[in-house]
Amino acid sequence: MQKNTESFIDFKDFPKNYDYQTVEKKISQYWEDNKIYKFEPCDKIRKVYSVDTPPPYVSSSHLHVGHVMSYSQAEFIIRYKRMKGFNVFYPMGFDDNGLPTERYVEKKYKINKSKITREEFIDLCLKETKSGIEVYKSLWKSVGISADYGLSYSTIDERCRKTSQKSFLDLYNKGLIERRNEPILWCPQCRTSLAQADVVLEEFSGVLYDIEFKSMDGKGLIISTTRPELLGGCVAVYANPADERYGFLKGQNVNVPLYNKEVPVKYDESVDMNYGTGLMMVCTWGDAEDVKKWKEHKLDTAIVIDKAGRLNELSGKFNGLNVKEAKKAVVEDLNEKFLIKGEKPLIHNVGVHDRCATPVEFILAEQWFIKILDNKDKFIGAGNQMTWHPEFMKARYDEWINNLKWDWNISRQRFYGVPFPVWYCSECGEVITAAETELPVDPAANSPAVNKCPKCGGKEFKPETDVMDTWMTSSMTPLINSRWAYGDIESKELLNTIYPMGLRPQAQEIIRTWLFYTVVKSIYHTENIPFKNIMISGWGLDKNGKKMSKSLGNFVGPEDIISKYSADALRYWASKANLGQDLRFNEEDVVAGRKLLIKIWNAARFLITNISPEFDPYEKNISDLKLSRIDKWVLTEFENALKVCENNMESYEYSFALRTASDFFYNIYCDNYLEIIKNVFWDEGEENAERKKTVLNVMYFVSLNILKVFAPFMPFITEELYLSFYGNFEKGKSIHLSIWPEFKKELIFSDSVKIAGILLNILEASRKLRTNLNLHQNHRIGKILIQTLNPDYIGIINEISGDIMSAVRAERVVFSDKADFKTADGDIFISLEK
C-alpha cells in the first residue's frame, strides 16, 4: 500500500488552492465513469436501502436553490446509508406527462388548441420533455445527486404507461374504479375535470347580494347569495326545519326572479339560520353543498354553465356571457326591477384550479373514479405505519384524508397523458378493457382484442379519449421502480427486494397528492405501505422570507451559485435548515460553506505535505501508539463527535450532525490540536522522529474519519482528497463507498478531556496575553510561568509540560508565584517571559 517515492513529490506539490470548478467537474465524471452509485441487484450480502425519488416535472426550467435544498437534504441521508453499507437503490425520475407539461408547451409556443392536432401537440410535449430531462440531469449531476441514472424513468415512457394502465385494470377488476355520471369539479380555463386535490381555496373579495324571491301568495322572500348569475340554475330554496319564520312555506313553491319559474322549498338542518335571512338557494351547481343537497334530495337539474365557463341557453338572455359578465348583467337586471334589497362586501373562499388559479365550476360528466371515500381508515392506518420526519407533518396527511369529500376523479379531458386502456361498445356503451398483455395500449390507435361486444355483440368500438390524471402515474412510483407491472422472475425479485421502499423524500405541498395517492395505490395493489420513512422538506425562501418561485421572480438559480461558490458550498447551505423547516437563501451562508471547504483542504494539506516516504497509517493500531494526553484528547473528542453525528444521521437530523462535525473540526482539530502539535514539524531534531510519527498517525486517523463524516454533505471535496491522498493507503475506489467510521470505545480516554482542559485554559490565557502584548502567536518565548492553587494540578502540569511548551511555543515551563494572569480556571495563573 505504500506509495513510491515518485508520488511523494506529488504530495509535496499538493495544490495550495482548492480549485473547485475543475475538481467538481472531474469528480462528477469519475463517478459516472466508474458507476460509483450503481445499484447492484445481484448483491445478496448488503441490505437494500431504496429511495422513491421525487420526479420533478421537467417541462419548465423552474429549478431554483430551494429544489437543490430539498434534494440535498434527502441525499445527505442516502449517502450516509450507502456508507453504512447499504446497497442503495436511488433512481432518478422525471415527471413529464400531464397538465403541467401541457400548460408549459401552450405558453412557450402560444398554442391555440383548436388549431393544432392532438398528434402535433403531443409531439411538441415529447420534444420539450426530452430537452427538459437533459437540463435536469446535468443540474442534478452538478449538484452531486448520487442517483443511479441507469434506473431513470420518465412518466410518459413505456414502463410508466404500462404500470399506470395495469393499475387501472387491477383497480377496475377489484371494483375499486367506477365510471359514473355525476357533477364533477371542472376548470373552465384548462377545460378539464379535476380532482379535489387539484383545487385550492383562495380568498376572494365578493359581494353578498340580498335578492327578493316571491312566495306563491306574492310575499317577498329575501335570499342572500354571492352567485346571482346562477339564478337560472336554481332548483330549490332551503331553510332550517327549526326556523319558525319559514315553516309556513312547507309544501309550497317559490318564484325565482327574472326567470319566473317555481322551485320547491326544502328543509335541511345544515342551513344556518343566522346567515343572511336564513333562506338559501340551491343551484345545480354552485358549490359542494349544492351537489350534496342535489344528491341527497334528488333535486331537479338545471345546468346553466357550459364547459367554457359561459352561461348557456337555459340562462335565457345571459346566454354566452362568461360568469363574471353574467354576474354583472344579472345584478343590473335585478336592480332595474328593484329586486336587490342589499349588498354586503365580503371575503370568501373560492376553490380554484391549482395550476391556473381559475375558479372551478361543477359540471355533469361521465368520468372514471377511484373509490377512496370508503377506505379513509385504511389510509390513516397506513400513515401510522410509516415514520414521518419531522413527525408533525403527518397531521397534514391525516387532515387531508379526514376532509376528503369526493372520490378520486382520474379522467382528464386533455391530450398529453397516459390513455385509459378502454374502449366502449358503440351500440350499448359496454366497457371493453385492454388485456394486460397488450399494455401499454393507445385505444385511439388500436382495436380491442375482442371483435364483438360481449354484451350486445356489437362490432364497433369507440376509444376512450380522455387521458388519466398525471397523479395516476406519479402515485405508482414505488411500483414503477419495482417493475410491478412486469411478470418476469427478475422483476418479481426486484419487487421483493426494494418494496416497500426505504425512503420517500418530498416537498410539503404534495402531501395531499403524491404522498396520499401513492398510499392509496399501494394499499389497493399490494395491501402494503409504499415506504417506511418519509422525509418532508421545507421551502427555500428568498431573503425576505417569501417562498421562492419563478412566477414571483424572487428566484435564485443554482447554476450561478455553484459556479461562484461550488456545489459543496451550496449543499452546506441546504444542511443549515432542520428538516421540514423553511430556510432563507443567504449568500453569506454559502460563503461560510466555501470557507469550510477551504479549511478542510488546508488541514489536509498540512498532513499531506508533512508525511515522509516511510509513512504508513496502518503500521500499528492507533491505540497501540505512544499517545500523549493531547492525542488522547483529540481522539476522545472525535469519537464523541462521531457518536453524536451517527445518532443524528440515524434519526434523519442531518443538520445537527454536520454542525457537530464542523464544530469538532474547527474548534478541536484545527484551532487547537493542529496548533498544539504543529511545532513538532518545525524541529528537525532526531528526538522528534517518534513523536512526529505518532502525530502523523493521529492526524491521519482523525482527518480521514472526519472527512468521511463530511462526505455525505460535501461529496466533491471529500472525494478529491480521498482519491488524491487517502486512497493511496485505503482500499476502495470512492470515499462514498467506504465504510462510515466505526465508533471505537477504546479511543475514549475520559480523563484526557479534563487534563486537556487544563492545557486549553493555559493556551487560551497565553493567547490573550500575546494579544495584549501585541506578540505574534507563533513567536517563540523563553518561559511560561505557571502558578496553581490546586495541588492536584502540579503533577498533571508536569506530565503535560511537553504539550504545554509545544502549545504556547515556550522553551520551558516554570512554576512561579510571579505568574499573575488569571486563566478561565480560577486555580491557574500564568505569565510569559522572554
Add this chain to the structure above:
RNA sequence: GGGCGGAUAGCUCAGCCGGUUAGAGCACCGGCUUUACAAGCCGGGGGUCACAGGUUCGAACCCUGUUCCGCCUACCA
C-alpha cells in the same frame, strides 16, 4: 372556525425531554503575516430569548393566555 410551524445578538440560525456567566457563522471593533489556511489566525464588544401570567429552589425550554409571520385545513350560501 380548527390545527401546525416559527418569533433568541444588526443579519441568518442553533439551543427547547428545566440546572453553572444563553451559542455559532456573518457583520462590527482591536491585534497578528517566513514554517496548513489573509477566502486566514488570535482577542473583544453586542441579546431583559415576541408579550403577560403561572408551575418550580431554578424557565429561552414546561403550562395558560395574547400579538405578529408563514403554512395546512374548513359547507356558512
